[in-house]
Amino acid sequence: MFTMRYIKKMIYALLLAVAAQVATAQIKILYGPYLQNVKENEATIVWVADKPSIGWVELAPNDGTHYYGEERPKYFDTTNGVKNTSLLHAVKVKALTPGTTYRYRIYSQEVLSHEGINVIYGRVAASDVYKKKALTFTTCDPNKKETSFVMINDIHGRENIITKLLNNANYKDKDLIIFNGDMVSEFKDEQTIFNGFMKESIDLFASEKPMYYARGNHETRGEFATSFQKYFSPKEPFLYYLFRQGPVCFIMLDTGEDKPDSDIEYSGITDYDSYRTDQVEWMRKLSGNEDFKQAKYKVVIAHMPPSADLDIWHGQKEVLKKFVPILNELGVDLMLCGHLHRNKYEEPSAGIKFPVLVNSNNSVVSVETDGDRMNLMVLDLDGKVITKKSYTAK
Ligand SMILES: [Fe+2]
Numbered sequence: 001m002f003t004m005r006y007i008k009k010m011i012y013a014l015l016l017a018v019a020a021q022v023a024t025a026q027i028k029i030l031y032g033p034y035l036q037n038v039k040e041n042e043a044t045i046v047w048v049a050d051k052p053s054i055g056w057v058e059l060a061p062n063d064g065t066h067y068y069g070e071e072r073p074k075y076f077d078t079t080n081g082v083k084n085t086s087l088l089h090a091v092k093v094k095a096l097t098p099g100t101t102y103r104y105r106i107y108s109q110e111v112l113s114h115e116g117i118n119v120i121y122g123r124v125a126a127s128d129v130y131k132k133k134a135l136t137f138t139t140c141d142p143n144k145k146e147t148s149f150v151m152i153n154d155i156h157g158r159e160n161i162i163t164k165l166l167n168n169a170n171y172k173d174k175d176l177i178i179f180n181g182d183m184v185s186e187f188k189d190e191q192t193i194f195n196g197f198m199k200e201s202i203d204l205f206a207s208e209k210p211m212y213y214a215r216g217n218h219e220t221r222g223e224f225a226t227s228f229q230k231y232f233s234p235k236e237p238f239l240y241y242l243f244r245q246g247p248v249c250f251i252m253l254d255t256g257e258d259k260p261d262s263d264i265e266y267s268g269i270t271d272y273d274s275y276r277t278d279q280v281e282w283m284r285k286l287s288g289n290e291d292f293k294q295a296k297y298k299v300v301i302a303h304m305p306p307s308a309d310l311d312i313w314h315g316q317k318e319v320l321k322k323f324v325p326i327l328n329e330l331g332v333d334l335m336l337c338g339h340l341h342r343n344k345y346e347e348p349s350a351g352i353k354f355p356v357l358v359n360s361n362n363s364v365v366s367v368e369t370d371g372d373r374m375n376l377m378v379l380d381l382d383g384k385v386i387t388k389k390s391y392t393a394k
Contacts, residue, residue, distance in 0.1 A: 028050045035208070036233060036234065042095075067103060140243060153338030162204065181215055192222075249298050254279065255302050306324050306335075331394065336357050341361040343363060365378050
């Protein structure tokens, strides 16, 4: 017969054993790494550890030497000179050479306690370079003769269709992948992002092939929506940006929400009309940007398409009223959108002087440049070509 005192002792011992186990459990990389904002001279690498930790990236040239051949330079996840103690890590590596492949390795070292000036560190987790080849990425190159890319959008958390769509567009042969918004229906928490589309994307390509993300209206919803930029474009000033790969200059825009800011659905927390005006101000400066000016093709990526239809919602009207005039002025070649969950194609008109292609929620856009042509295909889930277009460089 066990006495109450004996049972209490046993429970206490068990709790201590569990606590010790938790304290010594090896820190792990939970998600990632994945690439963000790969440009000509820089790239951002993001990952999530399962314990509060400091984080850093090691970079090595892709020169055939063994990764362990020498100590590799370290780039730390910091804010104003202090290493961040966090689960989520983002490191921007700079001063890179255009069109160059780099090997990289990520590290997280657990921070057990930080009291006063004393920091006690725990164990380290890192990506594997012993049993596996080191991860690599290649910087963009404006002088690359040709480029190619694929775009998907409106996945709404259906991660199981990502592989199929990207395979249908032969994503492995393409330079980069574009997510054009509404990858999930609501930004609830971190699990929603990774279970909804990022785990699948990391398994497939995102550790080594650049992914560029234009926010959709559904990413603006939910209590976690303000954390969007911690995960995507984390080291950039804005969610709208420009990048160049080979002959194409990409203008990534954020079209915001679809209803008026005063709508009951937004609970008075949004101000997208002003935000869209800010983007117009930014676009006005693009005519002086060398990457933009010298690009053979100028492609706009924006979630909501412009529309002059009478029964259209406020957000799309704003895209027409605010974005289209400056995009007409800038002489863009093509605008790629999503949002409508159907395929649509509009030829240039007097009002919108460039073609607007809307990709559905069940198809993928595949684009390749070929000299003075830029060839585009839209393929459905069965790999059937549903739209084929070709554009001449202006
Ligand atoms: Fe949408």
